[in-house]
Amino acid sequence: MVRAVVFMLLATAFIFFTLKKQHGQTQNRRPTRRLGYKININIPPAPVFDPLVTKMERLHQAHEKEGGGENDGDNDRDDYFTDEGKLNVTLRLIVLFPLLDTAPKDGFVCLKELETWNLQQAEERLIYRTIEELRLRDRDGDGMLSFSECLPRFSKEDIEKNETGHGEAGWWNQQFINADADKNGLLDFDEFNNFLHPEDSNNEEIQKWVLREKIRGMDSNGDGKLDFTEFVKHTYDTYRIYMEFETLGAQIPTAEEKFADLDTNNDEFLVVEELRPIIRYLQPGELSYAKYYSHYLIREADDVKDGKLSLEEMLNHEHSFYNTVFDDIMDDDYDDFHDEL
Template sequence: MSKPAVTYLLLTVALLLLLAFSRAPHSHPARLPTRRLAPIHHQPFDPLLSQLEQEAEEQGLLDRQAIQERLDSALAEGDHRDENLGKIGFLEEFFSEQGRLNVTERLTYLFPLLDRYPKDDVVSFRELEIWNQRQAMDRLVYITDRRMKVHDKDGDEEITLREFLSGIPQKNLDITNMERKTVNWWKEQFVNADGDGNGSLNKTEFNHFLHPEDSREPKIERWMLKEKMREMDRDKDGKISLEEFRDRSNGININYPSFDKEPSDHNLSIAEKQFAELDVNQDGYLSAEELKPISIHLWPGELWHATLFTKYLMHAADDDKDGKLTLEEMLNHHHAFYTTVMEESYSDDDEYEDYHPHDELR
């Protein structure tokens, strides 16, 4: 592949990613605010695109001004001398001279990597889910590694709270105030992630700190549940009423979206049914303990979205509805596997959320 094609390709990928990140969400009155130290990210199905994205990030191309400057330079007549953008030779096998991804070649290459448990020439839901979750985990580790390099000022491979908050003035580090809108929210999360209690976070602990939604550490799960209770409990009585649950149920992912059946009930009645099922002692309120069964849906993380993406792909490509994908089915629906973002659309009459793909590098 010529250097101009590589340059244009990488800039195009960066622009697609930037547009996906900046896409305004559909407005919804019941949407809950969330605070993440690392943004929710739709992990590409194809690890090759993950490599492209990482190249774009590391070269500062997820910034509008940077993209425009590099694009202007790359497209200037006779100016194709950007050596950094040319150092991605692994693209040549799967990209054409025009910078187009050969999706048939890629899916044919990836299929045997998915078909492993067992190797039977079809990809099951579980095999596809394992693949997507692995891509998500690789992304989380990559983000953590990058953040470690930024915050580990003394190079000891441990992150202290001071190192993490080094850009915040000392006067703002009042640890006596645990209000959610202060840096002490981060301090509380830092303490929860500090498993050995030594006052600093190693790589594993820092990963829990950055991505608490994907942590299965009991202490972090309890804290996340307390945070969600705080958001939902409007009258601050320490429990969730039916009204509070119903008002918030549209803004949290209590149910996996269903792609294989038509909605049968209105959201309000669904919320009431869910509330009744969770209200074990039937006192008309939900405690933190009673919310535990749906905890994974109260703060969906990257792994949750990987499973959701798996459901979407199976729905889109499983033509004979046997719960498995053949290579032919994947090739027939290649557009579903090469999507930048699943756009969420919501209808008050829907029991589930519908996702529409935006094609990547077509």
């Protein structure tokens, strides 16, 4: 079933649905990925392989805001899209191939080259969203955000109550404090970027906050840590699925082996600090998905199984690189991140 879903949707879509099925309601306790999301399940969009697709997404959003129609001045649409508005996939892959084949430039695209490319696209999208959200919320134009600018839906009374239940003002305020590295009560661009995209942050306090929320959804007895039974029930399968996908059949530690490896103080419990080494498996962000997407593309298109892709192989599997992504982008319901909470 796993293989069938991968072929049908994309590697990331497979992972999204697998994790959703495994964890059920525990996913609803995850921090919202962007402040404007009105959904409970916290999943990023599927990775976008082609920067032109991202560009067209932005143009579409701009036209929607302005209430306008087509952008007649954009030559990319004429150069790379058919009369029906469909992306000319073959042409785009021919254009992109030499941009991917860089280290070394040998006529093949290896995993490292593909991963570097996809990570660049993911990072650019994260930065763009942060710029847009900062622009929308920075009422005084100083390039920094106070808590009330970040989350204007909370009144002064809400903030003073400081209630720390999931999604309450105090809960968000703790994450604001985590992101405020210089502790000046305001978030600059980098701090706001961490606040907005916690799963992609290297901020230690934010990572701990993310993991505490994750543990809360998996901790059956409410003691704030995971015993082996809870680890097996809620955590190990997620870790195993990602590892199977990432390692291409290499031996994966058993649940007992991985638990023992993480349990550094040998007390038979896992706490936040001990789970940090596998945070990208338990709570992957868009950068992690970009890496998994690269593995997926290599697996799907590498016909001769030499660990790299020729242009011919990419063209033979062009659906794997552009699987309905442009149709999804042009869906009016695609992006909700400008909606207020």
